[in-house]
Amino acid sequence: MKGPASRTQTDKRFQSYRNEHRRIQDILPLFPGACDKMPFDKAASEYDRELLVFCVRDKWFCFVHIREFDFCCLKCDPDEAIDLRDRYEGIEPGYHMNKRHWINVRFDRDVPDSEIRRLVRRSYELVAGRSDRKR
Numbered sequence: 001m002k003g004p005a006s007r008t009q010t011d012k013r014f015q016s017y018r019n020e021h022r023r024i025q026d027i028l029p030l031f032p033g034a035c036d037k038m039p040f041d042k043a044a045s046e047y048d049r050e051l052l053v054f055c056v057r058d059k060w061f062c063f064v065h066i067r068e069f070d071f072c073c074l075k076c077d078p079d080e081a082i083d084l085r086d087r088y089e090g091i092e093p094g095y096h097m098n099k100r101h102w103i104n105v106r107f108d109r110d111v112p113d114s115e116i117r118r119l120v121r122r123s124y125e126l127v128a129g130r131s132d133r134k135r
Helices: 007-030 078-087 113-134
Strands: 034-037 050-054 059-065 071-074 091-093 102-106
Touching: 034 059, 050 113, 059 091, 059 113, 071 113, 078 102
Parallel strands: none
Antiparallel strands: 034 050, 050 059, 059 071, 071 102, 091 102
């Protein structure tokens, strides 16, 4: 039976979150107009309150859970999403999102880092391009 996490485990986990968040903050300048926010601070669920959302012009293109940091949810072209789900075990339909247009990318599975970076960039481009057309 597992007991509560020790102070050391909690500190390591928090440090891991800080490092990952710092890495995310470092890449935001690569996406013009992108920002991050935590829009669910009043949610009943603690899990929902800990979602970090990345947007461009107030349209989401990515979100992650700041404590778990086990996956990201990305906007995706519907045809490409089907192909990606067939190709990688670590890509699933988007959690609580439109399953046709959003995918979850699991960090602990078979999706290479280079592919994750490409998918984040593509998600940004889909949303930023869509925002441009509406102007």
